[in-house]
Amino acid sequence: MINIDKYLKLMNLTKLTAIQEKCIEPIYNAESVFALAPTGSGKTMAFLLPLLLKLDTSIRSPQVIILVPTRELGMQIANVAQNIANCLFEAEQKNILIRSVFGGTAISAQILEMQKNPHVIIATPGRMIDLLQRESIETNQLKTLILDEADIMVGMGFADQIEEIVNYVPSHLQIGFFSATQNEKITELEKLFLRNVKFVKIDLREKxxxxxxxxxxxxxxxxxxxxxxxxxxxxxxxxxxxxxxxxxxxxxxxxxxxxxxxxxxxxxxxxxxxxxxxxxxxxxxxxxxxxxxxxxxxxxxxxxxxxxxxxxxxxxxxxxxxxxxxxxxxxxxxxxxxxxxxxxxxxxxxxxxxxxxxxxxxxxxxxxxDSVFKKIQKEEIKQAEKVKNDIKFIKVFINKGKREKIRPVDIVGSFIKELNLEKEDIGNIFIFDHFTHVEINSKKYLEKRGIKVKIKNMLASVTIAR
Structure with a gap:
């Protein structure tokens, strides 16, 4: 059994989640894992901790590739990975280099980063293929390939790219499949990648x-x-x-x-x-x-x-x-x-x-x-009383009315957004068939004459009412 207590203490963790308890040991022992687990169940730590613990830092070459569907998820994983790496350095002077490569960023800068031969690469499938095709990533020392949120990658159309990546990596890799759901396309990828796999499933309600x-x-x-x-x-x-x-x-x-x-x-x-x-x-x-x-x-x-x-x-x-x-x-x-x-x-x-x-x-x-809506009503009454006591109104004319299906809430929202008014600056609203009258704070409207505002995506004219 792998002893991870001291590392958990360094990371201020007191208890493992269900997915972590089931995955850390087999992943550390180089077994391939197919894990079905909901978002937020702790799966990132479930694969990162054992993978980083067993990294051989004397080899300056990529040993782990983690594929993700989105840049946001990749950045989150990179942050967790760096935190674990910092703890390992503190505990045993193990210096792990982690790099992320995603689309939407200049590939030239990422090629330079790959020349540093990081131990761990976190990437979106499209950018990974770009770098592999340019021979910018060494794969001869690659030991593990992780697919995180595999169902989302398939749903976003990355299945073909994932299959293409197979052509560039060693045939006998440890594979980690982490997915929230299983579907036909996931099963196809499973058959392509996984052999002698340990299947782990976490109850949907567990989180x-x-x-x-x-x-x-x-x-x-x-x-x-x-x-x-x-x-x-x-x-x-x-x-x-x-x-x-x-x-x-x-x-x-x-x-x-x-x-x-x-x-x-x-x-x-x-x-x-x-x-x-x-x-x-x-x-x-x-x-x-x-x-x-x-x-x-x-x-x-x-x-x-x-x-x-x-x-x-x-x-x-x-x-x-x-x-x-x-x-x-x-x-x-x-x-x-x-x-x-x-x-x-x-x-x-x-x-x-x-x-x-x-x-x-x-x-x-x-x-x-009631607790929420009554709060709204109390605030509206309070604001109305404040308006009545403290504000002098003028009436403005809007050349839109019931015919355009505008409502008081549409006008209030537009005036707040486009005229920088507060709710208390707006008084009574009278909507007629072809036009509308609105009472507003005269001080706030002092310098505005014949302006245009957008109400329900319609351009409306606002002038002093006669």
Missing amino acids: IVSSDKNSIKHEYLVTKKDEKKDKLIQILSAEHFNKGIIFCHTRETVQNLVTEMKQHGLNIDGLTGELGQVHRNSIMRNFKTGNLKFLVATNIAARGIDVSLLPIVIHFDIPYQNDEYVHRSGRTGRAGHSGLSLALCEEKNVNYYLNMMKELQLDCSEFKK
Whole structure:
């Protein structure tokens, strides 16, 4: 048995997760492993710790290659790997060189990094093939190939590239397959790569019900389809949650939600698969630092995101599969902190959601919306009283009305965003068939005459009402 207690102590870890207990020993003993485990179950440490422990640092050549579907996941793995490497250096002066190579970054700089012959390379499949084709990576000392989030790599169309990588690496490698789900394409790759494999499966519920048993609450809010967005706006506007992820099925839904939420003055952005790497990095940096409050994302785009102290996950669209619900929910309630997994259930989907909870053996309850919505109502009354007592209003004319299906919330969101007004600067709103009158703070509107604003993606003219 490998003794890892002193290394765990250096990393301030007191207990191994289920996946770590089942994988560390066989991986250290050079066995190939196929592990099915949900996101957030601790699989990164499960393969990194044994691999780095058995590295031969006297050989200056790549010994481990780790393939990942996204740059974000690769950077997270690189950070964990470097932390382990630092602990090993402190414990036994073992100097491990780790390098990452991803698309969206100049390949010339990465070629120079490969000339340093790192022991561990973390890469996306496309960039790995580029470097292998250029003969920039030595593979004669390669011992291990890890595929992390293999199902997502397949889902993103990397299966052919992974198969091509086989042609460049030694035939007898230790292989580590780590995946949240198993499908036909994964099985094909398994047959191509794996021989004499140790199969490990972690219960889908394990992440939620083991060490963090009571940390995640599962609640649902029943709503009509046409009221779903309004309910989401109310929840996010309540200032009850300082950060959260909202999950949708499609990029179109993500884009539509983000557009509408921004019109209501919410600090929100979207994450979808087609975003460029620079844009994606910027969004994630702002979300992790708190400059961005809410993130709307598809399942694939959000895979690999690891944000600490995330208080809420909202399922705007209920996931099709039980395991996807577990993966989404597992992003909150981490490291002993509490979290809420909230499903917005259209009336026709309530039974589907309840059956899913029953299959996962998870307790759930109706969302206590009164505590949040009453808070909104109290704030609105308080603001209205403040407006009445302290602010002098003027009335402005907008050349859009009921014909364009605009609503008071659309106007408020637009005025907050484009005119830099606060909620208390906006008074009564009167919407007629062909135009609208809005009362606003006269001090704030002093220098604005005949301006244009966007309301529901329509350009509207705002002038002093006569």
